[in-house]
Amino acid sequence: MSIMFFAxxxxxxxxxxxxxxxxxxxxxVAVTGIRFPxxxxxxxxxxxxxxxxxxxxxxxxxxxxxxxxxxDEKLDPTELNDTWFFMYGRVHPYALTWEVGPDxxxxxxALIIRDHxxxx
Amino acid sequence: MSNNTDSFSTTFPIVSFTGPIVGPxxxxxxxxxxxxxxxxQLKCCGLVQLSSYLAPGDPTKTPFKGFHPFQVFVxxxxxxxxxxxxxxxxxxxxxxxxxSNVLLSCTGKVAGFLDHRIMVHPPQLAQDFVFIVVPDTWQxxxxxxxxxxxTPLAPSVTTPAKKPPTDPFDPxxxxxxxxxxxxxxxxxxxxxxxxxxxxxxxxxxxxxxxxLSTTALMPAARSTSGATKRPxxxxxxxxxxxxxxxxRPVQPAQEVKQDSSRSSTITLDEPFPPSSPIPNDTAxxxxxxxxxxxxLSLEDTTRxxxxxxxxxxxxxxxxxxxxx
Numbered sequence: 190m191s192i193m194f195f196a197x198x199x200x201x202x203x204x205x206x207x208x209x210x211x212x213x214x215x216x217x218v219a220v221t222g223i224r225f226p227x228x229x230x231x232x233x234x235x236x237x238x239x240x241x242x243x244x245x246x247x248x249x250x251x252x253x254x255x256x257x258x259x260x261d262e263k264l265d266p267t268e269l270n271d272t273w274f275f276m277y278g279r280v281h282p283y284a285l286t287w288e289v290g291p292d293x294x295x296x297x298x299a300l301i302i303r304d305h306x307x308x309x
Numbered sequence: 310m311s312n313n314t315d316s317f318s319t320t321f322p323i324v325s326f327t328g329p330i331v332g333p334x335x336x337x338x339x340x341x342x343x344x345x346x347x348x349x350q351l352k353c354c355g356l357v358q359l360s361s362y363l364a365p366g367d368p369t370k371t372p373f374k375g376f377h378p379f380q381v382f383v384x385x386x387x388x389x390x391x392x393x394x395x396x397x398x399x400x401x402x403x404x405x406x407x408x409s410n411v412l413l414s415c416t417g418k419v420a421g422f423l424d425h426r427i428m429v430h431p432p433q434l435a436q437d438f439v440f441i442v443v444p445d446t447w448q449x450x451x452x453x454x455x456x457x458x459x460t461p462l463a464p465s466v467t468t469p470a471k472k473p474p475t476d477p478f479d480p481x482x483x484x485x486x487x488x489x490x491x492x493x494x495x496x497x498x499x500x501x502x503x504x505x506x507x508x509x510x511x512x513x514x515x516x517x518x519x520x521l522s523t524t525a526l527m528p529a530a531r532s533t534s535g536a537t538k539r540p541x542x543x544x545x546x547x548x549x550x551x552x553x554x555x556x557r558p559v560q561p562a563q564e565v566k567q568d569s570s571r572s573s574t575i576t577l578d579e580p581f582p583p584s585s586p587i588p589n590d591t592a593x594x595x596x597x598x599x600x601x602x603x604x605l606s607l608e609d610t611t612r613x614x615x616x617x618x619x620x621x622x623x624x625x626x627x628x629x630x631x632x633x
Contacts, residue, residue: 190359190381190440192419194322210366226319228420228443230389235345239384239441241424249421251438280324281361283379284436285372298438301361 192280192300196221198255198269211287212256212301217266221255221300253280254287254295257302274309278302321418324381324442327450331356331380333407342427347388349400354384355407356439357415380432381440382423383407383415383447412450417442 198219204210211218226249231240259266279301286296331337335351360376368374385396399406407413423439425431432439475482 190324190326190361192322192324195320204366206366208367213364213366223322224320225322225419225421228321228418230386231420233389235347235350235388236386238343238345238427239421239423241422241439251422279361281363281377281379282381282438282440283377283432284434285363285377287365287372288370296434296436298436299361299363301363 190280190282191278193275193277194223195273195275196223196255197271197273198222199271201266201269203259203266210256211254212299215256215258215301215303217257217259217269219255219257219266219269220297221253222250223253225249225251252297253300254285254297255300255302257307258304268309272309274307276300276302276307278306321420323416323445324419324440325416326357326359326381327412327414328357328359329410330407330413331358332409333405334382334384335405337429338427339429342424350384350387352402352405352407353387353396353399354382355405356380356382357413379437379439381442383413383417383442383444384420386443406449408451413447414450415442415444415447417444417447 198221201217201219204216204218207213210216227240230236255269257269281299281301284296284298286294289295332355333352334346334354334356335348337356338346338351338354340346340351358378358380360378362376363372364374365372385392385399387393387396387400393400420441420443423441425435425437425439428439
């Protein structure tokens with residue numbers, strides 16, 4: 190499923206080797222928050238039961254693992270931190286589990302942004 | 310930053326997908342949990358089965374290489390504007406559009422996430438988001454749907470610049486005395502459809518859809534190179550110099566057909582390949598036809614005659630189009 194969105198990322202990390210990559214070929218990973226503003230109609234009583242309430246009360250923000258390719262040496266991945274980007278890519282809205290270390294698992298929905306899929 | 314933050318946070322993310330419908334809300338949502346929805350609304354919503362192909366950097370670790378399934382919830386909120394009028398026919402219909410295994414192709418805004426507690430078959434993990442998608446454009450790809458695919462993108466093809474550009478925003482640049490050729494409008498739409506289908510691994514029913522798209526694309530591919538009758542005439546006119554031209558007009562479609570037949574392998578590794586054969590080929594042929602549009606358009610008024618007795622110069626133009 191393709192997706193277009195505005196998002197801000199944090200905890201940007203660049204992988205040196207392919208084996209470390211969460212998604213093969215995408216060498217930068219970050220945590221991204223996307224806002225999903227509820228449309229007016231969701232507040233009508235008929236529809237109010239549809240939407241899930243989030244744990245932290247911020248019902249319209251969701252966090253994803255952002256997987257992005259940044260092989261151009263001129264680009265500094267840390268510039269992603271706290272900057273709003275417009276992005277286009279694929280989304281997997283169900284959580285995926287990565288084994289990031291011995292007995293250490295990372296479970297999060299994922300975004301896959303390939304070349305030219307982002308613009309500050 | 311704060312101003313930007315505010316404006317960005319009110320922008321709806323937009324998703325696009327094609328996939329088989331699991332079923333309507335009337336069977337997949339627990340009615341008691343959402344009593345306000347009512348039977349008609351439950352009929353105008355449903356779940357769609359999709360999947361993402363993923364290959365991790367280390368193939369021995371999770372998530373393993375392959376298709377990872379998920380579902381999205383699609384709803385036409387018919388109790389509110391504009392859907393109460395927009396989807397009146399859907400609401401009035403006795404049967405739901407959300408029939409199992411009918412393909413739904415859709416682009417729309419994400420309104421939020423569905424509460425797992427109201428789902429008859431909720432996802433395994435609490436962290437799984439079931440997107441609530443409100444379609445902006447949609448197509449139920451059942452048998453009846455095949456005829457009405459072409460309309461939405463019509464303007465994009467019928468706007469080759471026919472006058473020298475003055476102010477690029479001048480609406481006069483986009484005015485035309487001649488009628489748009491409706492046949493051509495199928496090409497870009499089908500391209501889009503193919504792309505969408507390719508990007509959304511639409512499970513086991515995908516091949517059917519691709520076959521349909523491909524067959525529908527074939528006449529469209531011909532139409533970019535001329536009217537239906539013309540390839541033969543071109544072939545007769547130009548065969549002495551370039552014997553292979555007769556087969557060229559159909560070539561794009563053949564390429565597409567080949568590609569789609571092995572689509573499962575193409576799309577697996579590169580769901581958005583920068584050099585995806587299908588969009589590029591079609592885009593190239595489109596570009597060529599558009600760039601050749603001004604000379605053709607000069608003779609627009611004589612088009613019917615040209616179809617019957619094409620002068621040689623048009624044969625040359627036609628050759629250029631089909632060759633590029």
